[in-house]
Amino acid sequence: MTITSVQSRIDTALAAAGRAPGSARLVAVSKVQPLERVIALLEGGHRLFGENRVQEAAGKWPALRERYEGVELHLLGPLQTNKVKAALECFDAIQSLDRPSLAEKLAAAAQERGVCPMLFVQINTGDEPQKAGVSPKEADRFIAECRKLDLPLVGLMAIPPVDEEPALHFALLAKIASRNGLSELSMGMSADFETAARMGATYLRVGSAIFGERVSG
Numbered sequence: 011m012t013i014t015s016v017q018s019r020i021d022t023a024l025a026a027a028g029r030a031p032g033s034a035r036l037v038a039v040s041k042v043q044p045l046e047r048v049i050a051l052l053e054g055g056h057r058l059f060g061e062n063r064v065q066e067a068a069g070k071w072p073a074l075r076e077r078y079e080g081v082e083l084h085l086l087g088p089l090q091t092n093k094v095k096a097a098l099e100c101f102d103a104i105q106s107l108d109r110p111s112l113a114e115k116l117a118a119a120a121q122e123r124g125v126c127p128m129l130f131v132q133i134n135t136g137d138e139p140q141k142a143g144v145s146p147k148e149a150d151r152f153i154a155e156c157r158k159l160d161l162p163l164v165g166l167m168a169i170p171p172v173d174e175e176p177a178l179h180f181a182l183l184a185k186i187a188s189r190n191g192l193s194e195l196s197m198g199m200s201a202d203f204e205t206a207a208r209m210g211a212t213y214l215r216v217g218s219a220i221f222g223e224r225v226s227g
């Protein structure tokens with residue numbers, strides 16, 4: 011698929027659900043993709059990208075930002091506390107806020123820096139032991155803790171279990187966001203972005219459907 015056809019499928023799904031055009035933004039997930047594919051998207055005018063690792067992003071995006079104005083970069087993968095400073099330098103949004111120690115570190119680093127990227131709390135909607143994210147049972151309390159730290163929380167992110175109906179997880183995420191007054195929902199990947207668009211996603215994270223299969227990672 012090309013990014014144009016992914017975008018038109020998103021437009022169709024939004025229209026079918028009675029949602030406004032452009033109400034879900036497409037995050038092109040460029041992790042481990044060859045640089046020329048990323049540049050092709052930038053040349054075509056796309057500006058919103060997602061990466062999984064601080065080090066990989068720090069290695070390629072500063073140079074790309076110099077060449078292309080208006081890039082917006084989101085961190086989607088787990089963030090170690092010793093990489094917080096580097097992450098603040100590289101990313102406009104962090105979608106993987108998932109534990110109190112990270113919240114505290116982010117608050118301190120943001121205070122020092124004077125600015126903080128937009129933050130999404132990652133929810134482990136399937137309570138999967140191997141997956142990052144806050145358990146749905148702990149979500150309200152964790153969100154309240156983040157707010158006490160004055161962190162700029164905008165929404166929630168989730169990666170549903172591979173073997174379950176994603177719609178159930180999208181609905182759960184939307185419910186947690188709504189009862190906590192959070193407006194942004196990052197949900198939906200290559201296999202289920204149309205479902206997510208219909209169910210209220212405001213950010214869709216699509217990698218392989220745009221770029222083709224990843225070589226590794």
Ligand SMILES: *Cc1c(COP(=O)(O)O)cnc(C)c1O
Pocket residue numbers: 039041062086087169199200201215216217218219
């Ligand atoms: C890799 C990744 C994606 C994109 O996955 P695809 O299935 O290739 O679209 C989305 N979100 C996160 C958190 C990822 O790690």
